[in-house]
Amino acid sequence: MNVETREKLYEGKAKIVYETDRPGTIVQYFKDDATAFNALKKGTIVGKGVINNRMSATLFERLERAGVPTHYLATLSDREMLCRRLDIIKIETIVRNVVAGSLAKRTGLEEGTAITQPVVELYYKSDPLGDPMLNDEHVRMLRLATPAELTWMKRTALKINTILKPHLARRGLLLVDFKLEFGRQSRKLYLGDEISPDTCRLWDSRSKEKLDKDRFRRDLGGVEEAYQEVYRRLVTGEVSTK
Ligand code: UDP
Numbered sequence: 001m002n003v004e005t006r007e008k009l010y011e012g013k014a015k016i017v018y019e020t021d022r023p024g025t026i027v028q029y030f031k032d033d034a035t036a037f038n039a040l041k042k043g044t045i046v047g048k049g050v051i052n053n054r055m056s057a058t059l060f061e062r063l064e065r066a067g068v069p070t071h072y073l074a075t076l077s078d079r080e081m082l083c084r085r086l087d088i089i090k091i092e093t094i095v096r097n098v099v100a101g102s103l104a105k106r107t108g109l110e111e112g113t114a115i116t117q118p119v120v121e122l123y124y125k126s127d128p129l130g131d132p133m134l135n136d137e138h139v140r141m142l143r144l145a146t147p148a149e150l151t152w153m154k155r156t157a158l159k160i161n162t163i164l165k166p167h168l169a170r171r172g173l174l175l176v177d178f179k180l181e182f183g184r185q186s187r188k189l190y191l192g193d194e195i196s197p198d199t200c201r202l203w204d205s206r207s208k209e210k211l212d213k214d215r216f217r218r219d220l221g222g223v224e225e226a227y228q229e230v231y232r233r234l235v236t237g238e239v240s241t242k
Pocket of ligand 1: 094100198199213
């Protein structure tokens with residue numbers, strides 16, 4: 001596809017966003033840079049950008065086929081994705097199937113405890129504030145989204161879980177939790193950002209080995225190998241014998 005990138009609109013921790021010559025679109029460029037703990041920890045995960053770009057594309061395509069509107073339009077190269085240009089809603093929506101990370105800390109439940117009914121959480125997308133947790137009333141107070149938008153976002157987040165969890169399970173991956181971002185274009189809502197080992201917790205179904213960014217956050221080693229393993233299982237379709 002012949003798309004020209006124009007001005008840089010925004011550079012984030014893991015991606016750069018460019019304007020393009022096609023109105024209403026942007027290009028997401030996926031970097032190898034990794035940060036954690038509100039950018040206190042910084043590093044590089046070699047090859048991550050390529051893996052996150054390809055994995056996100058595969059999953060966005062699957063979600064579209066299942067009726068979830070996403071910002072994904074086309075894969076332009078190893079690290080570049082053409083997307084709809086969204087007005088991003090400043091809420092991170094998290095869905096959880098298994099206790100991990102901040103939920104373990106907040107509740108005292110052991111990491112790995114199964115959750116019978118998936119839990120949806122909302123966080124304020126604000127680096128200076130360190131992404132604090134919000135409830136529906138705070139969303140209303142801050143006018144981050146209308147009640148109808150919030151209802152749609154929560155329902156869509158659960159629908160995405162229903163689609164992705166069994167898909168990943170068939171590839172030997174336990175979808176522990178994941179983060180979503182939504183945005184508006186022409187008064188319609190779309191799923192934005194990315195779906196990758198940066199934004200999901202993925203454990204090997206059998207061994208429960210961590211195959212995601214927690215390997216970087218917690219200095220577990222084998223970070224690149226974990227991303228490659230997820231890529232193999234989800235993108236190239238190889239089934240692991242583990
Ligand atoms: N997550 C993310 N970006 C954030 C915060 C969380 O992608 O800014 C993802 C994280 O990778 C995990 C899920 O959201 O899959 C839940 O994260 P949690 O609240 O447990 O965060 P932690 O404090 O452990 O990073």
